[in-house]
Amino acid sequence: SAVISQKPSRDICQRGTSLTIQCQVDSQVTMMFWYRQQPGQSLTLIATANQGSEATYESGFVIDKFPISRPNLTFSTLTVSNMSPEDSSIYLCSVDIYNEQFFGPGTRLTVL
């Protein structure tokens, strides 16, 4: 299994600003994933982040809006740039270990 922590757990931000979300795992993992869950909706995959390479983004998500860093095998960040109220969501990271994906607790973002 894996223990995943995210910071911050929640935040309220002004439109036009940026927020960086951190994801820390207690073991080394190759693949990390970032998801968004809009209010009342299911999870949507934003990107896959492998250590040592550029993140791979899903359709509808671009690096300029959601830059991702993956400096080592236990850590990743997702930045939500130039935020608008439509970015209000829960952002979750996950890791894949032996064919199971473990999810962090999520970061609840509200954009005013």
Added chain:
Amino acid sequence: DAKTTQPPSMDCAEGRAANLPCNHSTISGNEYVYWYRQIHSQGPQYIIHGLKNNETNEMASLIITEDRKSSTLILPHATLRDTAVYYCIVRDYNTDKLIFGTGTRLQVFP
């Protein structure tokens, strides 16, 4: 896009078996069926997965039809704490990506 369809909601009496169906008619040979659940305001929790054989663990059983076009998650003795949204996911073994559908909201009542 998600490759699964599930009923939007189901009810189950506490102590009874909860049987959650899932259709995945376009599943490919190397794709696994995964089940996760999400209890309100928490990250999704892994339940079980399978390829073509039925699987059982301490949480649930997974029954996959012989043609693999559908499956059923069984919670043998539902409790109030099993109230959650249950997601059936077809996962590509090569990419490791999970593409979530809309899920089934299971309400367990006393």
